[in-house]
Amino acid sequence: MSAAPDHQARPRISDRWPARHPERLQLYSLPTPNGVKVSIMLEETGLAYEPHLLSFASQDQLTPEFLSLNPNNKIPAIVDPDGPGGQPLALFESGAILIYLAEKTGQLLPREAAARYQTIQWLMFQMGGVGPMFGQLGFFHKFAGKDFEDKRPRDRYAAESRRLLAVLNQHLAGRAWMMGADYSIADIAIFPWVNNLIDFYAAGELVGFADFPEVQRVLSAFLARPAVQRGLKIPA
Structure with missing residues (x-):
């Protein structure tokens, strides 16, 4: 008896999270700082999308179905059924997704070359600095790091x-x-992380957030945007 073709045995993201609206962009995420970057972007641009909630408690990110979409087992990830050339496109990494959605919609990324690259420069500042550093601080300040007597980390x-x-x-x-x-x-990349640092991680006093009035001002303006308020709660 011959074995079934390999492609028939491979799991697909839709096996675990079936789309009710397959014509819409599919978002697989959690309301974390990286996750809400994409939901906020989708809310800001008005693209039709269907969110799917993953659970870290049940390790959804490690399932074969999710790994078929993102082998790096991190959220967020998307599948756009109407990608370049009208073909489906799967993407992971929140920064890449933001650039893709900006270019797809013609929104929130300057078209003029110098301003475009400067915007991407600050996006990379978040990806390489703000996210990793704030996240590590959250670990040592709010989570398991409290168990370590040595406070140097x-x-x-x-x-x-x-x-x-x-x-x-x-x-x-x-x-x-x-x-x-x-x-x-x-x-959209930076301020979910600033908000998380102060709100969820409760590290405002530790980092002296009161000393940064310009960041406070822009964070307040960011959180006042209706699309941001919606996106911060998605996936519910």
Whole structure:
């Protein structure tokens, strides 16, 4: 008896999270700082999408179905049934997804070359600095790091987080948003992490958040946006 063809045995993301609206963009995520970047972007642009909630408690991110979409087992990830050339496109990594959605919709990423690359520059600042450093600080300050008597790891990440906040504070002086007058994917990338640092991680006092009035101002403006308020709760 011959074995079934290999492609028939491979799991698909839709095996575990079937789409009720397959014509819409499919979002697989959690309301974490990285996850809500994409839901906020989708809310801001008005693209039709269907969210699917993953559970870390049941290790959904490690299932064969999710790994078929993202072999790096991280959220968020998307499948756009109407990708380039009208073909489906699967993507992971929140920064890549933000750039893709901006280019797909023609929104929130400048078309002029210099401003476009400067926006992507600040997106990379979040991806390489703000996210990893704030996340590590959250671990050592709020979660298991509290069990460590040695506070040097926590203090190292607190110092670097404070330095990053100072960079943001200086840059935002005299600017409404990261790119000046225009709200962009740079703001959508950065401010969920700032909000998480202060709200969920409760690290405001540790990093001296009161010393960064420009960051406070822009964070307040960010959180006041209706699309942000909706996106922060998705997937519910």
